[in-house]
Amino acid sequence: MKVFGGKMKAVLILVLGVLLVLGGCSSNGKSSASDGKSKQLTIGFVTINQEAYFFTESIRGAQEQAKKMGVKLVVQNPNNDPVKQNNQIENLVNQKVDAIIVDSIDTKGVIPAMKEAANAHIPVISIDAIVKSDAVSTQIGVDNAESSKELGQYVNKYIKDNMKKPAKLGVVGALNSFIQVMRQNAFLDTVKQTPSLKVVNIVDGKNVQQTAMTSAENLMTGHPEMNIAFASGEPALIGLASAVKSQHKEKKLSVFGWDLSKQAIQGIDEGWVKAVIQQHPEKFGSEGVKAAVKLAKKQKVAKTINAPVTIVTKDNVDQFKHLFK
Numbered sequence: 001m002k003v004f005g006g007k008m009k010a011v012l013i014l015v016l017g018v019l020l021v022l023g024g025c026s027s028n029g030k031s032s033a034s035d036g037k038s039k040q041l042t043i044g045f046v047t048i049n050q051e052a053y054f055f056t057e058s059i060r061g062a063q064e065q066a067k068k069m070g071v072k073l074v075v076q077n078p079n080n081d082p083v084k085q086n087n088q089i090e091n092l093v094n095q096k097v098d099a100i101i102v103d104s105i106d107t108k109g110v111i112p113a114m115k116e117a118a119n120a121h122i123p124v125i126s127i128d129a130i131v132k133s134d135a136v137s138t139q140i141g142v143d144n145a146e147s148s149k150e151l152g153q154y155v156n157k158y159i160k161d162n163m164k165k166p167a168k169l170g171v172v173g174a175l176n177s178f179i180q181v182m183r184q185n186a187f188l189d190t191v192k193q194t195p196s197l198k199v200v201n202i203v204d205g206k207n208v209q210q211t212a213m214t215s216a217e218n219l220m221t222g223h224p225e226m227n228i229a230f231a232s233g234e235p236a237l238i239g240l241a242s243a244v245k246s247q248h249k250e251k252k253l254s255v256f257g258w259d260l261s262k263q264a265i266q267g268i269d270e271g272w273v274k275a276v277i278q279q280h281p282e283k284f285g286s287e288g289v290k291a292a293v294k295l296a297k298k299q300k301v302a303k304t305i306n307a308p309v310t311i312v313t314k315d316n317v318d319q320f321k322h323l324f325k
Contacts, residue, residue, distance in 0.1 A: 041071040043292045044092035044100040045285075046085055050077045051209070052234045053324075054259055054281040055103065058127065061285030062101065069293055071098075080176070080207055082106040089113035093120050099292035103284075104129040107178040111135060123295035127284045129179050138291050140284055140305040144179050145186040147277050147309050148258075152190025154275050154311060155228070155256055159194050163227070163254075167197040170219045170226040172236040174207040180232035183258060187230055200226050205236040212239025213246075220247050231257030237276065238263050244272065260312060262324045268317045278312045278320060 045062050047055045059075055066073035074097065078085035082105040092100050093116050100117050104110040107129050114124045114135035123137040130139060159167045169191065174180040184202070191197055200223040205212025212235050220226060220243060229244075231237035237255075241263035244253055255273045257264070267273030284307060291301045312320055 057281035058285040061282030065286040065289040086113040098296035148186035216243035234259035
């Protein structure tokens with residue numbers, strides 16, 4: 001009996017030992033899973049400014065997508081300053097974020113900061129502005145040159161069908177914006193195919209509404225013969241629209257440009273804004289976050305993700321009005 005009792009004791013001790021080992025493994029495994037769940041991804045988003053509708057909407061789209069995916073989004077606003085934008089990217093690298101989304105002000109000047117991120121093994125997602133660098137993991141945006149070419153073709157047809165007098169074109173641009181210069185050049189290359197068209201002047205709105213308005217007013221004052229105008233982006237178009245109203249040029253000018261606003265929609269309704277290219281900025285933000293999360297998790301993402309645009313006229317403007325109430 002003693003022998004049997006001794007064997008039973010040994011067996012019990014062995015079983016208890018096995019249970020303790022298994023319990024420890026289970027506990028360690030649970031702890032590991034818990035640690036994995038507690039690791040929240042942090043995505044940096046460096047925009048251009050938080051004044052223009054395009055940028056505020058892209059941020060909104062990113063914030064909503066980040067919330068859906070359970071990731072932290074850190075938004076940085078350089079307020080049109082390329083040096084500040086580079087510094088903000090470098091700060092995000094030092095904070096060891098998991099990925100960085102950038103809407104670049106200076107597509108060449110931003111490359112060194114992007115390379116710092118890439119060297120730190122932090123994926124970089126470039127939205128809107130096209131940055132030609134190996135440091136960029138994926139590019140999300142519209143074909144700005146092709147879209148401006150399409151608008152230029154629309155203008156050529158408009159001139160042919162509606163304008164009896166030779167077209168005298170004024171341009172309100174943003175010479176500090178690589179994208180808007182690209183749009184401007186593609187548009188001008190296309191409309192110059194109309195032999196009777198003459199470009200009277202190009203003014204710089206510097207991507208700021210008030211500056212664009214003042215520049216547009218000076219353009220109208222200096223060239224009273226101007227009967228058609230193009231604006232290369234949202235601040236430029238808002239400034240141009242405001243100048244049209246302040247100078248009472250609604251019956252004199254036909255306006256074309258990029259990016260809808262309340263002012264542009266009012267102009268379309270009143271008949272003097274003829275066509276506006278509308279992007280879908282919230283998609284830039286949401287797709288940027290989706291790509292950032294995948295890249296942070298070492299998943300494959302397409303090198304280029306194209307975003308759609310729409311040419312908005314009196315025929316289809318109603319479907320966009322709810323965006324600007």
